[in-house]
Amino acid sequence: MLWHAIAPVRRYTKASHDVVRHPRLCSDAKILLLYVQGLPDDQTHLALSEHGRKLGIKGRAFQRAKEQLVVNGFVHERRVSGARGLWTTLQLFANVPLSDDDALAVWREAAACVEASPSVQFPTVGDPGARMVGGQLPVDEEPGKNSSRPPTEPPREAVAVGLVELSPQEVEAERVLLSLRHSDRQLRLGVREARELVGLAVEWLRRGVSGGELRRVLSSGLPAKGVRSAVGFLRHRLEMKMPEAPVSEQRAPAREAVEAVEEATSHDAPAVPPYVPPLVTCEGPGNEHVFRAMDGQTVCPECQQAAAWARWAERRAADLGIDLAEDAAKAVEAGRDPDGWRSRLAAAAAAGGVAQQ
Template sequence: MLWHAIAPVRRYTKVSHDVMRHPRLNSDAKVLISYVQGLPEGQVDRALSEHAREVGIKGRRYQAAKEQLVVNGFVHERKAPGARGLRATHQLFSNVPLSDADALAVWREAGVGGGADPSAQVPTVGQPRARSVGHQLPVDEEPGENSFRPPTQAADSEAALDELSPEEARVERVLLSLRECRRDLRLGVAEARSLVALAVEWLRRGVSGVELREVLSSGLPTGRVRSAVGFLRHRLVQKMPEAPAPEPAPQPASVPDPAPPALPDAPPTPPRVAPLVTCEGPGNEHVFRAYGGATLCPDCQQAAAWARWAERRAADLGVDLAEDAAKAVEAGRDPDGWRSRLAAAGAVAEGVDEQ
């Protein structure tokens, strides 16, 4: 590299090698230091951003260069009260790094931040006048009369609130516990006690405290309840259960009527027994007890039923089985009972099928 330098004899600015070779300043920050250091005295009252705009440093480039100058002590800023109560930002620029203590000494020497004495300032509008507050009386108030009227029932109501029966105290706890179900059902002590009379009536009508709490806290609207005391009063009135029916008055004791004379015991009625009737069926003569006007004994009725079935079966097959059916009926009457007769009738039916 060839080096050729001519020292200027006029219109130049001396810049320290510490600034030009500073490792933590970029080229824009170094250009600002050189430019502001060479400004004439009539132009130093302008903001640093305006000087940077004149040399083409704008936007993010200016913000980055200014941040480096502030961090390394070349620029200091301070907000102080200005004219008419407004706050102004003052900038201190130096071509050498200054600490905060050095910058504060420069601020104090220049008198920056020390506003004028408030008593020495001219009022914004008009001149001071005599005090005019307190001379106008209310329309309905006369001089020498105190219009304040304290409530006359405050002490009585507080005493009444402190005296609660066991039922009323129980109901009050139920009403105050509704805040646990939803926050918009929160009641104050005075609000809860204004509903105690209605809630106690529920207990007198057979509703327990748990049931009362469930009725008041179930089926709540989806939106927010605006007035908890009004909402609960409406529910206590509208959902009031029916009053229990009054118990009948006790009747006066009456003299019992004399008991009727005892009658002699009647003889017991003998059980009804069906009469013995001679069976009209075939075979040996025999009798049975007939119920409902029957003329055949049960065995003969069964044998007749089998005979009718055999006749219908033979008619279906086109075979004359009158003799076989009679034999089957006659064979069914043996001492073994209905089982043997049923087997005999089955054997006759099987013979018919084989033929």
């Protein structure tokens, strides 16, 4: 590798090799460190994020670079109460790592963390005077009744009722409600506020909505003007966007009503015996026999099936040109039953085969 360098005579920043070769600093952190180190005095009042924006270091890249600078002692932050009670975040940037004690010493030396005394404020509030004592009677000797009232506090019984143990489904609903602050700071809820909405959230879970889906529905599509009351906004959204109940739950009341009517009628009315069809003598051929007739039948199923096969055999014999009466006589001579359809069909088939030959 060839190396060629010309030392600048103006507009340069001295950088330590410990910074350039630091193993725990990314390139964005090193560039930001060198950039801020070479700033003129009239630009040091800007926040570190503004300098990062000028360098094109934004979003997650800036957060990672700043985190590395803070962890390794190059950047220190401190919140102080400024004029008129306003809080201010002070940033200390150093080109060498500083501990918290070293950073505090630098702040004290620069008088950055010293609050203004009352005498230098405008308008002035005057110098502190001596404490005035006396002029008041002891509590036991104070005449009259004390009109001051302490702030009302809820009784301990109410506190115990509000913080009772929850079921597993209610615990999941409360966890979803308390986690909404991670999605948007406007939806931050306290424990008691979340307990007021647990009942509505549990109803969502009972209707088949998962915890993640419930969180997405509650935290998406917030008003453009912001949320004034997180409790009121979430209660309205839980009530108005409540999903439909499953079909089984919708039919449960109707099913319970039918069961109640059936139970009432079963107690009032006597039991009805099952219907038994009557015995009827079959009108078909052969020996006399009976069967249980349904819908006014006069022939048993076996006789109906035999008659159907006989009709089919007659049509088949007619197609083959066979006389079933002659075949029946031959069957009688052979000792067969002339009334059986199987015998008649076998005889017809045999005769048809002889005729074809």
